[in-house]
Amino acid sequence: MSEAVLFIYVAAMVAIGIKARAHTLERFILGDQLSTRAMVATVASTFYGASAILGGVSLTYQVGLGVLWFILPFYLGNVLLILWVSKIARARKCTLPDFLGDFYGREFAIASAILLTTLCLIPEEIIAGGKILAAFTALPVEAAMGVMAFVLIAPVAIGGMKADVMTDIAQFALMLLMLGAVAPAAFGPGIRAAAGLPAEMRDPFAFLSIQEIVVLTTLLFFLPLTSAPLYQRFFVSESAASARKAVVASIAIWAAIDLIVVLSGFAALSAFPALADPDLALIEIGQTLPGLARGVFFVGLLAAIMSTVNSFLQSGAASLAYDVMRHLRPALTSEQLLWVSRVGVVILGLASLGIALWFQSIVPALLFTLTMWTCGMLAPTLAALAGKRLPPRAALICLLSGAGSALIWQVWQPFDVDPLFVGLGASLVVAIIAGNLPVVDADL
Numbered sequence: 001m002s003e004a005v006l007f008i009y010v011a012a013m014v015a016i017g018i019k020a021r022a023h024t025l026e027r028f029i030l031g032d033q034l035s036t037r038a039m040v041a042t043v044a045s046t047f048y049g050a051s052a053i054l055g056g057v058s059l060t061y062q063v064g065l066g067v068l069w070f071i072l073p074f075y076l077g078n079v080l081l082i083l084w085v086s087k088i089a090r091a092r093k094c095t096l097p098d099f100l101g102d103f104y105g106r107e108f109a110i111a112s113a114i115l116l117t118t119l120c121l122i123p124e125e126i127i128a129g130g131k132i133l134a135a136f137t138a139l140p141v142e143a144a145m146g147v148m149a150f151v152l153i154a155p156v157a158i159g160g161m162k163a164d165v166m167t168d169i170a171q172f173a174l175m176l177l178m179l180g181a182v183a184p185a186a187f188g189p190g191i192r193a194a195a196g197l198p199a200e201m202r203d204p205f206a207f208l209s210i211q212e213i214v215v216l217t218t219l220l221f222f223l224p225l226t227s228a229p230l231y232q233r234f235f236v237s238e239s240a241a242s243a244r245k246a247v248v249a250s251i252a253i254w255a256a257i258d259l260i261v262v263l264s265g266f267a268a269l270s271a272f273p274a275l276a277d278p279d280l281a282l283i284e285i286g287q288t289l290p291g292l293a294r295g296v297f298f299v300g301l302l303a304a305i306m307s308t309v310n311s312f313l314q315s316g317a318a319s320l321a322y323d324v325m326r327h328l329r330p331a332l333t334s335e336q337l338l339w340v341s342r343v344g345v346v347i348l349g350l351a352s353l354g355i356a357l358w359f360q361s362i363v364p365a366l367l368f369t370l371t372m373w374t375c376g377m378l379a380p381t382l383a384a385l386a387g388k389r390l391p392p393r394a395a396l397i398c399l400l401s402g403a404g405s406a407l408i409w410q411v412w413q414p415f416d417v418d419p420l421f422v423g424l425g426a427s428l429v430v431a432i433i434a435g436n437l438p439v440v441d442a443d444l
């Protein structure tokens with residue numbers, strides 16, 4: 001039964017990709033102008049994929065209300081982003097590196113596009129998808145991850161941004177149906193379980209160290225401000241006001257989703273107190289649902305995965321073609337660059353599969369890719385948005401020193417200090433030495 005549902009779902013998504021097939025690089029990157037309703041669906045579903053939903057339930061299962069450090073900073077970061085939505089939407093660029101290239105030049109655009117591939121790797125979603133498929137089918141986890149990689153790569157490689165948005169709208173509806181199916185199992189048992197939780201599970205500081213709290217807060221707070229898929233949507237919004245409304249509506253939707261996520265974590269803790277793999281907490285709840293609801297749950301989780309993967313794979317691959325190859329190989333035609341984008345989707349997807357097979361756990365894989373990106377991009381992006389520009393060469397060194405030192409520290413790890421602090425520290429030192437962030441005109 002689950003295999004048949006999977007086949008139907010994959011066929012439908014591939015069909016959407018073929019219908020929305022892009023014939024030019026610009027079409028692949030930008031698609032169509034987005035109305036407010038389309039913006040809400042694509043923004044809300046892009047950021048709340050399986051890593052947020054399964055990962056949120058998993059964290060609740062392990063650390064109780066410590067999961068709030070995984071949730072609240074992201075809301076606050078989006079509230080801060082609203083201050084700069086008009087500036088971003090007015091730019092009408094193609095990619096985030098293209099936008100920042102106006103401030104820091106071509107070399108920075110190329111380097112940031114290459115770094116963008118680390119953010120647009122999606123191992124956490126392949127891990128989540130593999131565990132879902134393994135739970136609902138006869139496939140072993142590793143084989144299920146391989147199947148999931150193909151499922152995620154094919155539609156976006158064909159259709160680009162338009163297919164991304166079209167599938168996001170369909171997947172947003174499926175996600176809501178999935179959450180509706182699991183809500184009865186979350187609210188009643190979850191509220192009862194919350195009332196009887198040990199005191200430490202109700203304490204947000206009980207299971208996480210100060211360092212872990214600061215890492216989660218920093219990464220999730222600044223994620224919206226440096227999110228390439230979000231910028232792409234702002235660039236094609238029908239207006240800045242429409243983009244702002246979409247962000248506000250998305251925050252409200254995410255809050256409703258997170259209520260179900262947290263209660264599901266408590267319900268799973270009560271019903272399955274000794275899970276060897278906490279990432280399976282929500283899946284175990286889904287397994288207890290009756291026939292139709294169980295099918296809706298399965299498809300909804302697949303939709304949650306694809307809604308995020310589409311956006312990140314498309315953004316990373318499109319930026320490689322537009323911001324890297326277009327500059328390094330100016331003789332390439334638009335059609336050739338389009339094929340570079342499609343090949344880039346495949347490469348990013350296969351690289352993500354390799355990392356997924358290495359990590360095997362959702363939240364660590366997510367934090368690894370996010371740390372690299374944040375360390376390199378945060379200081380230059382904040383300076384540009386705030387109307388204070390680093391000298392171009394300093395911005396480039398800022399990016400390289402931040403991302404490079406974080407990666408070296410992640411591999412070497414001589415002391416128990418998170419790579420985020422090392423990378424951000426190196427980047428900020430460069431920013432300060434570079435000239436104290438001289439103030440410039442805020443207009444693009």
